Amino acid sequence: MGGTFDPIHHGHLVAASEVADRFDLDEVVFVPTGEPYLKPDATGSEHRYLMTVIATASNPRFRVSRVDIDRGGPTYTIDTLTDLAGQFPDAELIFISGADAIAQIVDWKDHDALWSLAHFVAVTRPGHQLSIRDLPEGRVSWMEIPALAISSTDCRDRVARGAPVWYLVPDGVVQYIAKHQLYRRNPA
Numbered sequence: 001m002g003g004t005f006d007p008i009h010h011g012h013l014v015a016a017s018e019v020a021d022r023f024d025l026d027e028v029v030f031v032p033t034g035e036p037y038l039k040p041d042a043t044g045s046e047h048r049y050l051m052t053v054i055a056t057a058s059n060p061r062f063r064v065s066r067v068d069i070d071r072g073g074p075t076y077t078i079d080t081l082t083d084l085a086g087q088f089p090d091a092e093l094i095f096i097s098g099a100d101a102i103a104q105i106v107d108w109k110d111h112d113a114l115w116s117l118a119h120f121v122a123v124t125r126p127g128h129q130l131s132i133r134d135l136p137e138g139r140v141s142w143m144e145i146p147a148l149a150i151s152s153t154d155c156r157d158r159v160a161r162g163a164p165v166w167y168l169v170p171d172g173v174v175q176y177i178a179k180h181q182l183y184r185r186n187p188a
């Protein structure tokens, strides 16, 4: 599951769990972006990585990969999937992300080459209108998940204005955000 996870929240975790169940996956590998070139103001990748580790630690079928962080440079899914295919040569890879992200896939780097590396599962997200363009037949599965109207943007805005994020993100992530004073307007 690829994402910027700034921060990871229960929408991401429910989506991963639902896809794992529907597609009978052995495991879900969360892959935080290193440098998300469309989100240049993202929090540092080590913070996002550690929050993702905290959020997923209790689920034996969830793991977190550093491939996009350790590669350096802008994160492109073509590189993510090439690296993961090298690490898991016998695996059938399924790339999970939000439907809003996957709807833009024809704009992603080397998108023609992506289809041979993985099947794509696009999870729906409440309140987002999609314009889906020119996707090849059968390469993307669209999956509705229980509607959790949570976004990382809203979580960041809440912290910035002093509103709670309890129960929107895992408890350990709430504590990590407080400890490192992330997303505050005027950190001490």
Ligand SMILES: Nc1ncnc2c1ncn2[C@@H]1O[C@H](COP(=O)(O)OP(=O)(O)OP(=O)(O)O)[C@@H](O)[C@H]1O
Residues within 6 Å of the ligand: 002, 003, 004, 005, 006, 010, 011, 012, 015, 097, 098, 099, 100, 101, 102, 123, 124, 125, 126, 145, 148, 149, 150, 151, 152, 153, 154
């Ligand atoms: N509540 C949700 N339900 C379903 N999918 C979601 C939900 N929140 C995020 N996603 C999807 O998960 C993928 C990775 O999420 P990402 O890290 O970009 O979080 P986000 O909440 O979309 O962040 P931001 O608000 O900063 O854009 C995205 O493609 C996004 O569409």
Ligand SMILES: O=C(O)c1ccc[n+]([C@@H]2O[C@H](COP(=O)([O-])O)[C@@H](O)[C@H]2O)c1
Residues within 6 Å of the ligand: 001, 002, 003, 004, 005, 031, 033, 036, 038, 039, 075, 076, 077, 078, 097, 098, 101, 107, 108, 109
């Ligand atoms: O490969 C690309 O050009 C590309 C462009 C935009 C997004 N992505 C990937 O889409 C996933 C969701 O990204 P984001 O920033 O919306 O969380 C994440 O894994 C990104 O690396 C990939």
